Amino acid sequence: MIEMQPLLKINKINMHYESSKGEIRVLKNIAFAVNHGEFLCIIGPNGCGKTTLLHIIAGFLKPSSGTASIKDQIIDSPGPDRPIIMQDLGLFYWMNVWDNVIFGLKIKNKDDNKISKTANLWLNKLGLIGFEKQYPFELSGGMKQKLAIARAFVLDPEMLILDEPFANLDAQTRERMQENIADLAFSTKKTILMVTHSIDEAIFLADRVIVLTERPANIKEIINIPLERPRKSEFRLTEHFLKIKKHIYEVLKLENKEENHVSNKKSL
Amino acid sequence: MRPKNYPLKKLGRFFKRVFIIILFLLLWEISAKFGLLNAQILSSPSEIAINLFQSLFAGNLLIDVVESVKRVLVGFSFGSLIGILFALILGLNRRSQEYFGFIIEILRPIPPIAWIPIAILWFGVGDAPAYFLVGLGAFFPAFTNTIKAIKKIELNYVYQALSLGATKFIIFKKILIPLVLPDLMTGLRVGLGVGWIIVITAEMVGAQSGLGYMIQLNRIMLQTPNVIAGMVVIGIIGLSLSLLINFIENLIIPWQRRITNIEKGNR
Numbered sequence: 001m002i003e004m005q006p007l008l009k010i011n012k013i014n015m016h017y018e019s020s021k022g023e024i025r026v027l028k029n030i031a032f033a034v035n036h037g038e039f040l041c042i043i044g045p046n047g048c049g050k051t052t053l054l055h056i057i058a059g060f061l062k063p064s065s066g067t068a069s070i071k072d073q074i075i076d077s078p079g080p081d082r083p084i085i086m087q088d089l090g091l092f093y094w095m096n097v098w099d100n101v102i103f104g105l106k107i108k109n110k111d112d113n114k115i116s117k118t119a120n121l122w123l124n125k126l127g128l129i130g131f132e133k134q135y136p137f138e139l140s141g142g143m144k145q146k147l148a149i150a151r152a153f154v155l156d157p158e159m160l161i162l163d164e165p166f167a168n169l170d171a172q173t174r175e176r177m178q179e180n181i182a183d184l185a186f187s188t189k190k191t192i193l194m195v196t197h198s199i200d201e202a203i204f205l206a207d208r209v210i211v212l213t214e215r216p217a218n219i220k221e222i223i224n225i226p227l228e229r230p231r232k233s234e235f236r237l238t239e240h241f242l243k244i245k246k247h248i249y250e251v252l253k254l255e256n257k258e259e260n261h262v263s264n265k266k267s268l
Numbered sequence: 269m270r271p272k273n274y275p276l277k278k279l280g281r282f283f284k285r286v287f288i289i290i291l292f293l294l295l296w297e298i299s300a301k302f303g304l305l306n307a308q309i310l311s312s313p314s315e316i317a318i319n320l321f322q323s324l325f326a327g328n329l330l331i332d333v334v335e336s337v338k339r340v341l342v343g344f345s346f347g348s349l350i351g352i353l354f355a356l357i358l359g360l361n362r363r364s365q366e367y368f369g370f371i372i373e374i375l376r377p378i379p380p381i382a383w384i385p386i387a388i389l390w391f392g393v394g395d396a397p398a399y400f401l402v403g404l405g406a407f408f409p410a411f412t413n414t415i416k417a418i419k420k421i422e423l424n425y426v427y428q429a430l431s432l433g434a435t436k437f438i439i440f441k442k443i444l445i446p447l448v449l450p451d452l453m454t455g456l457r458v459g460l461g462v463g464w465i466i467v468i469t470a471e472m473v474g475a476q477s478g479l480g481y482m483i484q485l486n487r488i489m490l491q492t493p494n495v496i497a498g499m500v501v502i503g504i505i506g507l508s509l510s511l512l513i514n515f516i517e518n519l520i521i522p523w524q525r526r527i528t529n530i531e532k533g534n535r
Contacts, residue, residue, distance in 0.1 A: 060427050080433030090428030094446040094523045103442070104432030135523050137530060155432065 005072065006033035007159060007191050008057065013066035015052055016216075025216035026052050027063070032210060032219060034159070034193055039185050039229065041202035042195045043248065044212030044220075050195045051087070053217070054163050057193065058084040070158060080104050083152040084161040089144055091136040097123075097147055098132040104155045122150040126180070142173045149181065159191035167197065175233065178204055182230040199248045203241055204231060211251050221251055311493040320497040329482070333501060336478040339395060340467045340509070343402025344460055350403070351410030351459075352452065359418035372411065380405040380466050388474045398470045398478075405466045406459035413455030417448040450524055453517045460513060464506050479505075 015027035026049040034040050044050050055061045057068050059078035068075045070082060078084075083104065092100055101119045109115050123129050126146040136144055145165060152160050162181075166174045182205055185192050196202050202209045209223045225244060227235070235241055293313045299305050300312030307315075323329040354372070358365045380401055387397035421444065429439050471480025483498035518525060 055427075058427075058431055060430070078427070078430035080431070082431075083433075084428070084431045086424060086428060088424065090424055092425065092428075092443070092446075093527075094521075095442075096523075103429070103434075107433045107435070107438060135526055137527060151432065 007036045007038075007070060008034040008193070009067075009069050009072075010053075010057070011067045011069070013053070013056060013063045013068065015049070015056065015061075015064050027056075028216040028218040030066070030218060032222070034191060037189045037191055038208070039182075039192045039206050040194070040208050040210065041206035042193070042210045042212060043197070043199065043202050043252070044217060045214050045252070046197075048212050048215050049217040050212060051163055054084065054161055054193070054195055058082065058161055080108060080155045081158045082161055083155055083157055084163060085148045085152055085165045087163045087165070087167060089148040089165065091144060091148060091151075093136050096133050096135050097128060097139070100136065100147055101128075101151050101154055103151065108155065118154050122154045125184070126150045141169050142177060145169065145173075145177050146180070149184070153184065153188070153190075157190070159193060162192065162194035164195055164197060166201065174198075174201075179230070179233060181205065186230040199245050199252070200236065203244050203248070204236060205229075209248065211248060223248060308490065308492055311496060315493045316496045316500070319491075319493040320500065323494065323497065329497075329501065332477060332479050332482045332498075333505065335475075336467055336471065336480065337505065339398040339471075339478065340402055340460070340463045342395075343399040343467070344406045344463045346399065347403030347406030347463070348410040348456055348459055351407040351455070352414050354407075355411045355414035355418065359415045372408075376408050376412075380462065381469055384470055384473060387470070393474050393476065397474050398467055401466045401470050402463040405462040406456075409455040409458040409462065410452065411455075413451040413458075414448055417451035418444070421447050446521075449521050453513065453521065457510065457513045457517075460509050461506070464502075464509060468502060 010030055010032050013027055013030045014025075016023050016025045018024075030053060042050055042053070052061065056063050057075065059075050059082075062076065075082075084090075092103065095103070098119065101123060102115055105115050105118060109118075120129070123132065126149060128143065128146055128150060131139065131143065136147060139147065148165065166177050169177060178201055181192075184190070185205075194202075194205065203225060206225055207229070209225065211220045211223065212218070213220045223244065227240070296305075297313050300307065300310070300315075305312075311319075320329075354368075358369055383401055383404055384397070387400050391397040391400055425443050425447070426439055429443050434442070467478070468480035471478035472484045475481045479498055479502050483495045483502075486492075486494035486498065
């Protein structure tokens, strides 16, 4: 390893909102780091503040205290070095597939030849060739997913932020998309930070899984999955997989029951 | 899915409609010929058609058409443009909306036609009051529809664009404008329709030319066929203006049609 510094550093982030019912604490003392080329999944109870955390990292929100920094630069605005793929994908329905893909490229790059070369490369990689003139609402769920992924990957970013991107897919398409993103992450060596609801998805994809507590969210446990990526789909049926799944399941279940959020760190 | 003989069916429907219209005109013509209708009140279709073609070839009808269309287009362009501009300023700046939003809300319930007397007082007779009145009629639909569209823009799209590196200008050009266009076009369609009504009305009371003036003058001279011929022309131009907006809409909002196609297909 040449680069010892982590790519993304989350330094004691706290987040609270003022509301009519008083102050709502969303994030409590969140601290972790993401290394270059790492695939990190965040999992946690519904409404615990996962999306808020991602939006801070994307630069949409400023934390109440603490900092998020990428390459030692404090994040204070959104940027194409860490594009986000939102839960609803945020595809621009008024643009066709081609215009969606080159949206960010065109801002970054002025050379038309280069733009179409890069766009075609990624459309080809994701099997979207021939669909350039289609509009997002004319595509299937899986195709939309691929378009959102292509639109982020063409920017050649430092890292990608994924907010439950596969939540609306049927089980089979979802597994196929997981395998796609695993292959892409591996072949491009991109750093990926992904929030998910699915324990299976997290175990299948991630180098490490962060389990968050109920709101206000803090880190309950970080689980290493020391297995080479990309993993084969048979991995989902192995003893090892089920053992990790059982463990995360219990941590989450415990979390749902517990009223007083006691943090007990444990390593598998 | 459409049935295989769809074009044939469509053609059949078209002929049915033409047949009904011809039957209606025939009945009307016969009633007029046999004196069942008072020719001073309702002329026969043939008489109307003859008068229409006569005034068309004489050239005086064309002058009136050009006058009216010019008034509606100039007034409409100015009114809509100012409406869009105001909507952008007020829609994107909350403070300006607090200060000026209510003024527009106070003026909005006054029908543009109610402004005719004051417009004649201010601008005299001729083109100027017509521009003002048509502009007024086009302003409100353009303004309200644009501001409505700006307010319902989903912030997620803005966030997504920022995350892909967009600047404010790019967000304006590639997110805001396309998302505002469908509602804006609705506003323009209404505005142009209202404008056409206003121009005819205004010409009836405060102008020396135009189609509204023409039908009013012919009424006074008891030239009923000319009055009805003028009405026919007013209808045809109103329809053409509406078709023009449809054409522009399909040109600048190509995705709209494809969304409707999909919705139809799913039904």
